Amino acid sequence: MTRIRKLFCFDYPKIKKMISYLGSDENDQFLKAIMEEPAGILNNILPLQYKFKPESYILLEGEDILGMLTAAPTDGNPYKINITRLIFKQDYYNVGKQLIEFIIAKYGAKGAHSFTVYIDKSHDELCNLFINGCGFRQCSYENLWKLENFVAANKDLAKFRHLQNSDAKAVAKLYNNELNNLYKPSMERIPQEFREPLFAGNKSYYKNRYVLENGNNLIAYLSITTVDNINFIIDISTNKGYQIDYDTLINFALAEISRRKSHFSAFLKHRQYAQNADNLEEYLHQRNLNCIQTQCVLVKDFYRPIKDTENTLKVFLFGENNVLTN
Numbered sequence: 001m002t003r004i005r006k007l008f009c010f011d012y013p014k015i016k017k018m019i020s021y022l023g024s025d026e027n028d029q030f031l032k033a034i035m036e037e038p039a040g041i042l043n044n045i046l047p048l049q050y051k052f053k054p055e056s057y058i059l060l061e062g063e064d065i066l067g068m069l070t071a072a073p074t075d076g077n078p079y080k081i082n083i084t085r086l087i088f089k090q091d092y093y094n095v096g097k098q099l100i101e102f103i104i105a106k107y108g109a110k111g112a113h114s115f116t117v118y119i120d121k122s123h124d125e126l127c128n129l130f131i132n133g134c135g136f137r138q139c140s141y142e143n144l145w146k147l148e149n150f151v152a153a154n155k156d157l158a159k160f161r162h163l164q165n166s167d168a169k170a171v172a173k174l175y176n177n178e179l180n181n182l183y184k185p186s187m188e189r190i191p192q193e194f195r196e197p198l199f200a201g202n203k204s205y206y207k208n209r210y211v212l213e214n215g216n217n218l219i220a221y222l223s224i225t226t227v228d229n230i231n232f233i234i235d236i237s238t239n240k241g242y243q244i245d246y247d248t249l250i251n252f253a254l255a256e257i258s259r260r261k262s263h264f265s266a267f268l269k270h271r272q273y274a275q276n277a278d279n280l281e282e283y284l285h286q287r288n289l290n291c292i293q294t295q296c297v298l299v300k301d302f303y304r305p306i307k308d309t310e311n312t313l314k315v316f317l318f319g320e321n322n323v324l325t326n
Contacts, residue, residue, distance in 0.1 A: 004102050006044070007056035007068065014065050018087065048078050048110040052197065056085070057102065059095050066092060069099035071107065076192035081107050083117040086126075093129055100134045104300065114186070114301050118142065121294040136298040139186050140273035144233065144293040145284050147250065147266040152287075154247035157255055160210035160222060167211050168194040170218045175237045183273040186299040194221075208256065212249075220244055224253055232257050235269040238276065246283050273297070 007015075043053040054072035058065050067088035074080040083103065088095040104115060117136065119126055130136040163171065168191040176188045194209070205227045212220035219239040226232045234253045238244050250268065257264055270280055270291070284291075 002059060002061045002066070002098070004057055004059050004099065007058050011058065011065065015068070018065060048073065048107065048112065051078055054084060057099060059088075059099055067095040067099055069096075069103055071103050074193060075197045076195055077190055079112050080114045080116065081112045083115060093125070093133070096126075096129055097133050100130070104134070114299065116300075117298045118295040119298060121296055127296055127298070130298050134300070136300045139183050139297045139299050140271070142295050142297055143270040143272065143291045144267040145270055145289045146292045147234075147254065147268055147289065150250065150254070150266075150287065150289070152247035152251055154245050155251060156245075156248050158212050158220070158248045158252045160212050160220075160252055163194070163209035163211050163221070165195045167218070168192065171211065171221045171237075174218055174221055174239055178237050178240065178274045178276065180273055180275055186301060187273055187297075210252075210256075212244075214242065217242075220249060222249060222253060224256060229261065230263075231265045231267065233267050233269055235271075237274075240275060246280070267292070 043051055043055070046052075051073050054070050056068055056070040059067045068085070069083065069087075070085035072082045072084050074082060081103070083100070086096055086099070088099070107115075115136070117130060119130070121141070127138070131138060171194045172189055172191040175194075176184065179187055205225055206229070207223055207225045209224075210222045211218055212222070217239070219242045221237040223235045224232055225235070234250065236246075236249055236253075238249075254266060257266060268284070268289075270284065271277060274280075
């Protein structure tokens with residue numbers, strides 16, 4: 001008999017055994033991340049609109065754990081759910097489907113209207129599970145380009161200032177205007193998603209956010225995110241009505257990181273669903289930079305039950321936390 005329940009602290013030994021084949025560093029980081037979640041007792045009892053931490057659920061057959069899935073509400077928009085982690089035994093895709101079905105039904109009943117997952121482009125079978133098995137659709141791709149040995153033609157620094165909550169509406173408009181019309185229904189963001197999270201100190205990542213102005217007009221938004229204080233992801237949105245030099249923006253971001261860390265790795269996020277995607281990619285090639293990660297963006301904008309069809313463990317980690325440095 002199989003059942004699904006929330007991950008508890010006393011599941012730690014079984015989870016540790018399941019992922020024992022991972023490298024020691026990966027093993028420790030993985031366990032630390034998932035075992036912080038059951039400790040969020042307050043988060044567990046809060047209604048969906050107030051949740052601030054990820055939640056993990058496991059599928060058991062008897063006392064054996066066959067799979068685990070982690071769902072995280074989007075900061076500022078808890079009705080937009082991100083599936084960030086999925087574990088199941090090899091070829092046990094029915095386990096993955098049951099966990100996905102459970103999350104969609106559970107959070108959908110609480111009012112969630114959108115489910116998003118980021119999957120490495122190489123995971124064809126996993127993409128097929130979400131698309132053909134669970135009703136997700138592929139919107140576009142997100143790439144990470146490593147800023148290794150970055151040489152800028154322009155050494156100037158943009159005069160950014162720190163983002164204020166009062167800037168959220170303008171930043172959301174800037175971000176949404178940058179999207180291709182085809183992807184706006186699924187990828188648009190609301191102003192609350194750009195506000196400082198209420199429980200920012202409890203997040204598994206640290207993010208600095210900045211805005212660049214020209215008079216009263218907002219012309220660029222920049223964020224720098226890290227989960228380990230070693231790898232930093234830079235994300236830039238620009239006003240298409242202005243000519244803005246990428247060298248200037250990247251120089252500012254790297255200078256901000258170097259103020260805090262002398263040794264680090266920096267990556268630039270390239271969103272292919274943005275109108276400036278082709279121009280940015282051309283610029284990155286001109287700077288002789290390498291794309292080190294490509295993720296498919298899969299979205300399900302409504303919830304409904306999915307059909308159930310169908311010993312090594314498969315572990316899938318999604319989202320911007322998964323940085324490849326090779």
